[in-house]
Amino acid sequence: MDNIRFDGRVAIVTGAGTGLGRSHALGLAARGARVVVNDLGVSQDGTGATSEASEAVVAEIRAMGGWAMAHGCDVSDEAGVNDMVAQAMDLWGRIDICVNNAGILMDKTFAKMEMSAFRKVVDVHLIGSANVAHACWPIMRAQQYGRVVFTSSASGLYGNFGQSNYGAAKAAMMGLMNVLHLEGARDNIRVNTLAPTAATRMTENLLPPEAAALLAPETITPGLLYLVSEDAPSHVILGAGAGSYTQTRIYETPGITLLDEANTPETVAAQFAQITDPENQTEMADAFSQTKKYALNAAQARGLKLDW
Structure with missing residues (x-):
């Protein structure tokens, strides 16, 4: 099998200042992609903002001889996303890969959660992912080439106590993928979902040190790179963590018919x-x-x- 390369390709990676997004951005750049490093620079709960993280990743990519630009838009802000895409097009003239990774956590049990916190998490994960994909979509259609990845989670696919907002948003990634896979097929736009479990700042208080050492973001990025490659599949939910890869599917039983x-x-x-x-x-x-x-x-x- 030929080595997977991204020479001449342009990728947008959201939430790329730390953790999984940073790993994805570096992985793409190392294999030749020009990378838009998007990160608002907020804390885990979405408060505050700084460009330091995204600029640091850009510096890392440039130090390895790659091409990168930083953009600090909030992905839930459609105007900011449109500006990011316009800047990427002005600089490099195309967008081939869209990795939707940005996210926040605002965990509480449903009984104690304010609906404003529910909306905020859904806005960043679901609306943010839709905003970025929507801005890239006409470009990919015109090119007759595109690779889109949404980031889900076991919290959405299987459930996790205290994460109704996060779980709902992450489950929605599957529905968005299902439809865009169908709509993008004729234009060679392949759409997949990554369901990672990694040691990041979102999980730093949940994992014992021994497990965290095994679940480094770098153990997941190879799966992401395949999902956005030229020979990528489409309509796949790829579970990934610690070098383990699985596929999640939804099945329907034969059932019965009552008349x-x-x-x-x-x-x-x-x-x-x-x-x-x-x-x-x-x-x-x-x-x-x-x-x-x-x-x-x-x-x-x-x-x-x-x-x-």
């Missing part, structure tokens, strides 16, 4: 074990695939032939 008078809550309850039986479960290619499945099931149960 007419039998379609009652009591029958659903009585047959719930069969509804949830995982044998022969399959993935749905898109939302319409599920609609088609249900209509065909109902037609078959009624002895009808449905030409679909």
